[in-house]
Amino acid sequence: MSETSSTQRCVIVIPARYASTRLPGKPLADILGKPMIQHVYERAQQVQNVDVVVVATDDARVMAAVEAFGGQAVMTSAEHSSGTDRLVEVMQRFPAAIYINLQGDEPLVRAADVQRLVDGMRQQPEIRVGTLCHPVGAREAQNPNCVKVVLDAGGRALYFSRAPIPFPRDGERARYLKHVGVYGYRAEVLAQYSALDKSMPEQAEVLEQLRLMHAGISIYAFEVEPTGPGVDTPACLEQVRRLLSGETAEEARLDKVKLVITDVDGVLTDGSIYYDATGECLKRFHVRDGLGIRMLEEAGIRVAVLSGRDSATLRKRIADLGISASRLGVKDKAEACRALMAECGALPHETVCTGDDSIDLPAFRTCGLSFAVADAPDYVKRQASGVLTLPGGHGAFRELSDRILEAKGLVHIATTADGFERSMTTVAQ
Structure with a gap:
């Protein structure tokens, strides 16, 4: 003074x-x-x-x-x-x-x-x-x-x-x-x-x-x-x-997100695994999650899939949704997250990941923001930046998608007919 x-x-x-x-x-x-x-x-x-x-x-x-x-x-x-x-x-x-x-x-x-x-x-x-x-x-x-x-x-x-x-x-x-x-x-x-x-x-x-x-x-x-x-x-x-005290505020940073990294089993699916007569692994995905992925992509926010598993079913689903960034069959999710950030041109504070179990905790620590689905174990929820209200495979990813669009002032893409028609050049669920 x-x-x-x-x-x-x-x-x-x-x-x-x-x-x-x-x-x-x-x-x-x-x-x-x-x-x-x-x-x-x-x-x-x-x-x-x-x-x-x-x-x-x-x-x-x-x-x-x-x-x-x-x-x-x-x-x-x-x-x-x-x-x-x-x-x-x-x-x-x-x-x-x-x-x-x-x-x-x-x-x-x-x-x-x-x-x-x-x-x-x-x-x-x-x-x-x-x-x-x-x-x-x-x-x-x-x-x-x-x-x-x-x-x-x-x-x-x-x-x-x-x-x-x-x-x-x-x-x-x-x-x-x-x-x-x-x-x-x-x-x-x-x-x-x-x-x-x-x-x-x-x-x-x-x-x-x-x-x-x-x-x-x-x-x-x-x-x-x-x-x-x-x-x-x-x-x-x-x-x-x-x-x-140094903790992160979710709402203060969702508007800066450029990349969303999502787990598959327990997030995009309900965690159930089925096998057909040939031994092919089958999974049940939620269509609203798929549309949430497309809305983020059309809004300029990259979505990447990260999974410890790899299968023809999973690769087919990724292709159907037009997702170009993925790491499948990975053992080190932290390193995979860093590789996806480099590929998509996003910094840690511009990246959010979703998960449902202990295997996702290294990814939580690597990304700037992390969200656990509603049915994740309590010890996983405690280490996430935020907890979604819906369980995996039941629209949890769509919930996160809507939150990000709202934080960026783009909620009209999801909530109005005109906004959806103007923003969505390709539609997939």
Whole structure:
């Protein structure tokens, strides 16, 4: 942090209310030995050319916790209805030109993203209010807790909503942007905020930024890479703990998948093996899995088959589905996965594999993401990134296919007639 001219002076304010309805005492929730508010504060301190970082709270326990780790905090009124109102009170104590409102329940916030907001507002004085956003898939866009924003050609917000906007009426692919609740305000905007009337859209959506837009104040959104989740509920808190401890978040990475490696017995089949009178091995495949494979391939996502067995039946099924990448009769599945990644031009973090038993664990460890089918042993499920809800041979692969298409914003391929017809040049089940 450094001293700057009065016209460029910047203060980061972290509102931290103790009495959260869904997670009481949220700012003090322990995450890897530190209160959550400390994680946010330390990330704020990494932002360059900021003059002050201060926590604004209404509770002495939060104040004491911040002071205990060496941070700066101020007590504010308990009557404030929003974090922005709390920011207005802090403004009287710390004069500045720009105020950044950084939520106290965002321990995964990236300093680089906040830096982009600070620098952008300094470089573009016409921006009176700035914020952040990033792309999300269609499935996440359906969640009303995920606030979406639509921008004009200049990056200004047209509207914020809990509904999935824009709405793809004719099944066309929509690009959804999730609003990240970090704001930058010019001092003069904050000074008039409390006098602004609550608009009907703000009250309907329960989104305070709509108050500014209703008053004719533009909000500029800087697009960043997808961020980690905030903490709203106990489940969110556990997810953040896992992420900060180094575990992988499935939904944050499915949109980056370029290659899917699937086992056969127990995943594409139910694991049953039959022999005809000639001794030929017979297997039962599920047609929906086959269509899931084709939809991924037509969307530009390679699918490769990996099996410890080899048979004429299996080779015929692979040929019917048009799969060009496979390794059959392999003993070392980890090495086979590495070879398939090289062949398909995918890195480990761009690769997901599916399996159902111990023989697949080396592949799980080699690929960036792994999924166990619903009827896999518990010890296999525990070592997978995620667990599917369907058993092998009963549509489990199709379930994974749909998840990937959703994460990439391509779910229209599976869910609409127009999307399917436009995307599928060849159809096989």
